Amino acid sequence: MVTRLLHVSDTHLGNRQYGSDVRREDFLDAFEEAIEYAIDQDVDAVIHTGDLFDSRDPRLPDLNRCIDALQRLDDADIPFLGIVGNHERKMDDQYLDLISKTGAAERLDESPRMVNDEVAVYGIDAVTKPAWHAKDFTLDEPLADAYTILCMHQLLHPPVPEIFAEHPLDDVLERVNLDLDALALGDYHETEGTIEDGTRVWYAGSTERCAKDETSPRTVSLLEIEDGDLTRRGKELNSRDFLPIPITFSEDDGREHAENEISRRNVDGKVVLVTVTGESTAVTSRDIREIVIDRGAAVCRVDDQRGGFEFDDEERSLGDIESADRLIEERLAEQNLSEISVEIEERVRTENVARSGFDDEVEEMMMKAQDEAFDSDVAVQTEGDE
Ligand SMILES: [Mn+2]
Known part of the structure; x- marks a missing residue:
C-alpha cells in the first residue's frame, strides 16, 4: 500500500509584508492553494511543520480563512497534522489547539499518529535556544514495521548552511530514542534535503516569499511511502513574482x-x-x-540609500534568523540559565505582564521549582544513607 502525505510549512498566515494587504491576501492564497492541491491529490494526510501563522496573535479574518480551508480538507476526510513554530508559539494553549477543537486539525506530539497503520508521524514544537539543552526528545514506540517521520521546526545543519543553523542535525538524531526513517522540517524557507545515517531529512520551504532573498520557487512536498521507501516531489505554488x-x-x-x-x-x-x-x-x-x-x-517598496546608508528594518532574512526573539534567545542560551529562569523569561517576553495575577503565577512557579529541587536533594541523601 502507498501512503501519500502532503508536507506544507511556514505558511505565515497574517503576514502583512511591506505593510500590504495584497501580501496578506497572498499568504492566505498560497495556503489555500496547498490545501486545494492536497484535496485534488486525495492524499492520506497533510503535515504542517510550523509557522502556520506569522504571529502569536493572528487576526480573526486570517484565523477564519484558515479554519475554512481546513474544514474543506476535513470534508474530504484528509487529516491536518501540525506542530507549533517559533513565530506563533504562545506560552500555554496554542492557536492550533483552538483549531483542533473544530475537528479540522490535530496537534502532533511524542506519541505516534498512525496514517494507514503504516506510517507513524510524530511532532516536536519549536524549541527555543535556551531550552534546547534540557529538551526531552523521547518518542513513544510506534507499531512494528511502521515508517517513522518526526516533524520539527528548527534550523538544522545540514541541510541548512552552517552559518544560518542553530544546531547540528546529529544533535537531534542522537537524542531521539528511535531510529527515525525521516525528519520533516520547517523554519528554513528554502526547499533543501539531505540523508544522514539512513534518515531522510528535508525542508518543504515556505509557501510565500517572506524576504526578498527567497528567490527560488515556493513549494510544498508530496511524499509517497511504500515498503519503507520514501519519494519526495516538490510541487510549485503560484507565488507572486x-x-x-x-x-x-x-x-x-x-x-x-x-x-x-x-x-x-x-x-x-x-x-x-x-x-x-x-x-x-x-x-x-x-x-x-x-x-x-x-x-x-501590486506592491512597491522603495529603499532609498541616497545620502548615506539606511537600515532596512522591515526586511527579514532567510528563516527569520534575525528576528528579535531569535537574538534574545541566542544571548540567553549563552547564559546557561536554569529551566525555571528560561520559562519565566519567556513568560515576561511573550505575555502581557501587566495583567493581574502575573506576580502570583511567577511566585507559584518559583515555589514549585524550589520544592522540586528540595525533593530531589532529599532523594539523593536518602539514597546515600541506604
Ligand atoms: Mn518561518
Missing part, C-alpha cells in the same frame, strides 16, 4: 530618469523592490512608488 529594480541618480537626473528605468521592466502584478542610490535629487521615494504603482505593480 518579486522584481528588484536598482536606480542610480546622478545630480541632473529627475523624475524622467526614474520613469525610464521603471518602464524598461514589466512590473505588472509584481512585488517591486526599488533600491535607490547615487545623488540626492528632487525625486522622492513617494514619487518612485507612485510611478511603479501607476504601471500596475
Whole structure:
C-alpha cells in the first residue's frame, strides 16, 4: 500500500509584508492553494511543520480563512497534522489547539499518529535556544514495521548552511530514542534535503516569499511511502513574482530618469523592490512608488540609500534568523540559565505582564521549582544513607 502525505510549512498566515494587504491576501492564497492541491491529490494526510501563522496573535479574518480551508480538507476526510513554530508559539494553549477543537486539525506530539497503520508521524514544537539543552526528545514506540517521520521546526545543519543553523542535525538524531526513517522540517524557507545515517531529512520551504532573498520557487512536498521507501516531489505554488529594480541618480537626473528605468521592466502584478542610490535629487521615494504603482505593480517598496546608508528594518532574512526573539534567545542560551529562569523569561517576553495575577503565577512557579529541587536533594541523601 502507498501512503501519500502532503508536507506544507511556514505558511505565515497574517503576514502583512511591506505593510500590504495584497501580501496578506497572498499568504492566505498560497495556503489555500496547498490545501486545494492536497484535496485534488486525495492524499492520506497533510503535515504542517510550523509557522502556520506569522504571529502569536493572528487576526480573526486570517484565523477564519484558515479554519475554512481546513474544514474543506476535513470534508474530504484528509487529516491536518501540525506542530507549533517559533513565530506563533504562545506560552500555554496554542492557536492550533483552538483549531483542533473544530475537528479540522490535530496537534502532533511524542506519541505516534498512525496514517494507514503504516506510517507513524510524530511532532516536536519549536524549541527555543535556551531550552534546547534540557529538551526531552523521547518518542513513544510506534507499531512494528511502521515508517517513522518526526516533524520539527528548527534550523538544522545540514541541510541548512552552517552559518544560518542553530544546531547540528546529529544533535537531534542522537537524542531521539528511535531510529527515525525521516525528519520533516520547517523554519528554513528554502526547499533543501539531505540523508544522514539512513534518515531522510528535508525542508518543504515556505509557501510565500517572506524576504526578498527567497528567490527560488515556493513549494510544498508530496511524499509517497511504500515498503519503507520514501519519494519526495516538490510541487510549485503560484507565488507572486518579486522584481528588484536598482536606480542610480546622478545630480541632473529627475523624475524622467526614474520613469525610464521603471518602464524598461514589466512590473505588472509584481512585488517591486526599488533600491535607490547615487545623488540626492528632487525625486522622492513617494514619487518612485507612485510611478511603479501607476504601471500596475501590486506592491512597491522603495529603499532609498541616497545620502548615506539606511537600515532596512522591515526586511527579514532567510528563516527569520534575525528576528528579535531569535537574538534574545541566542544571548540567553549563552547564559546557561536554569529551566525555571528560561520559562519565566519567556513568560515576561511573550505575555502581557501587566495583567493581574502575573506576580502570583511567577511566585507559584518559583515555589514549585524550589520544592522540586528540595525533593530531589532529599532523594539523593536518602539514597546515600541506604
Ligand atoms: Mn518561518
